[in-house]
Amino acid sequence: MKISIDSILGSARKINNQKELEEKNLDTKKSDAKTDSVSIGNRLTVRLDAIESEFREIQSSLTRNQIIRDGIEQLRNDLQNNGKNQQNILKSVTFEGKEVLRAFIGDPVTGLNLTAQQEKNSGLINDEINRLKKLQVELDNIMASDLVGASRLKSIESNIDSMFSRLGTANIGDITNIRPDAVMKLIK
DSSP, rough: OOHHHHHHHHHHHHHHHHHHHHHHHHHHHHHHHHHHHHHHHHHHHHHHHHHHHHHHHHHHHHHHHHHHHHHHHHHHHHHHTTTTHHHHHHHHHEEEEEEEHHHHSSOOOOHHHHHHHHHHHHHHHHHHHHHHHHHHHHHHHHHHHHSSOOOHHHHHHHHHHHHHHHOHHHHHHHHSSOHHHHHHHOOO
């Protein structure tokens, strides 16, 4: 086998060219990974904004439905006492300055109507609690990804936790068929 300087230099050039191509491919892959990471981070930030907005919506709806539930109980108690205070209750149960009980119950206010509307109200409250549970799971998944600032996630999570704590364990059992201990375990 004949070895020449030209063949050694030629082989060295081939090896250098191959290394340069591999390095360019590696740099491109690293750049793509950084771009993907930034893109995913941006998507998560947008989703967190949506989660915060959805949380505020759920909070408002849940508060409204709890006020209506309390008003239905007042009407039920009043109906047992001959319904003398019915109109006052319908006017006094408001949310954000609007009479929500009258709009929810409709006319006439009877025992059957109250029972049906109470079941409807309980279903609405259950739906809101289920939405809160889904948000909690999604936040846990985002937190596990570690692609978004932990302080922002903690802020949203503490808002959801405070919402459940304001409901109180006893109230959760009253307004949903979900086991209260399972809900509390889920939000922690």
